[in-house]
């Protein structure tokens with residue numbers, strides 16, 4: 364074993380890079396340990412390669428956690444303003460869209476990573492790549508951090524910033540849960556979040572590849588769950604698109620953590636028209652003898668002609684046979700709230716985020732220090748803190764990373 368570092372940061376993702384920067388700025392000697400061949404691989408894939416690094420509306424209300432107070436306390440110390448100042452100070456110009464999403468002005472995630480890597484160089488952070496931490500042990504000096512290939516380092520303090528379990532090809536394979544658990548931390552069962560849904564329904568088969576603007580509402584155990592307006596995408600296996608990703612967390616928790624079988628999404632295909640108006644329009648069309656397949660022509664994409672006979676039959680089975688006002692009403696109701704039973708979620712390889720992780724009540728609110736082991740800190744997605752899509756999760760990674768790095 365050679366040098367003793369003040370601080371070892373496990374994971375060179377968003378949280379780890381921010382933690383290393385703040386640790387080095389306060390004068391600590393810092394080593395940043397990354398299992399992949401280079402830092403920030405996931406960062407490069409964020410925001411479709413543009414990196415939506417923050418949302419102007421950042422507040423604790425945008426997050427769920429075992430300890431909402433922890434999120435509030437971290438964002439009080441390092442919120443939207445501080446995150447902007449941090450990046451602008453690194454030389455990164457920023458721009459926001461109309462919904463408050465903040466991106467680098469270059470529209471390139473690579474710019475975000477570049478300014479962080481330059482900061483690592485400037486501050487003398489030692490970056491060890493291909494260093495897959497598989498054990499951390501308490502030692503008189505603080506900690507010994509062992510890699511799978513036999514290398515090790517010693518450090519007075521350690522920050523676990525290895526992320527969750529989503530997109531394992533980009534580095535986060537859940538190993539930091541095991542490292543945290545080795546110090547006695549409780550892990551809230553991680554489940555994939557912001558993830559497409561598995562649905563067996565002929566509509567998905569016929570409409571695969573079709574995107575449209577909808578309202579999507581989750582139903583769990585017969586009760587209404589979160590709902591949102593946005594894009595829906597029919598796929599070969601079920602449903603995707605931003606609106607589906609946005610409501611997927613509660614469904615994934617119900618299915619993958621709680622074992623709930625009764626899960627569904629109700630989709631409003633015609634959010635721009637009230638149900639009564641739609642029923643009147645369909646009634647006119649039915650009376651005028653429009654063919655079943657063309658009943659939604661001009662209201663929905665042309666591909667819907669393939670499924671209108673099915674929807675018409677479903678409406679008939681629900682008590683609206685024939686071509687009268689009742690049939691029009693039932694068909695309008697089906698188009699305004701068509702239920703799809705959700706069988707499961709797609710895998711970790713398609714989940715943008717992990718819901719669950721290290722119980723947030725087990726870290727100190729101001730410092731993110733472990734309440735179970737002095738000198739151990741946790742930051743980023745490894746904690747049971749999850750934000751909505753739109754820049755909140757990266758904001759949490761920067762904020763929690765920076766705050767954890769400040770602790771002596």
Ligand SMILES: Cc1cc2nc3c(=O)[nH]c(=O)nc-3n(C[C@H](O)[C@H](O)[C@H](O)COP(=O)(O)OP(=O)(O)OC[C@H]3O[C@@H](n4cnc5c(N)ncnc54)[C@H](O)[C@@H]3O)c2cc1C
Pocket residue numbers: 373374375376377378379396397398399402403404405406408409410411414415416417494495496497524525526527529530533534535536537538539714715716742743744745753754755756757758760
């Ligand atoms: C495709 C995609 C797009 C996304 N887009 C956005 C977006 O635009 N805006 C947004 O806010 N959020 C986005 N997210 C979510 C966001 O990227 C994450 O919440 C955020 O990166 C979490 O940061 P982190 O540092 O905690 O973990 P990660 O970014 O996952 O970084 C963890 C790092 O630790 C390393 N590591 C893990 N275990 C070990 C170990 N044992 N030893 C050494 N190294 C280890 C990993 O290789 C990785 O580099 C997106 C996620 C994905 C997958």
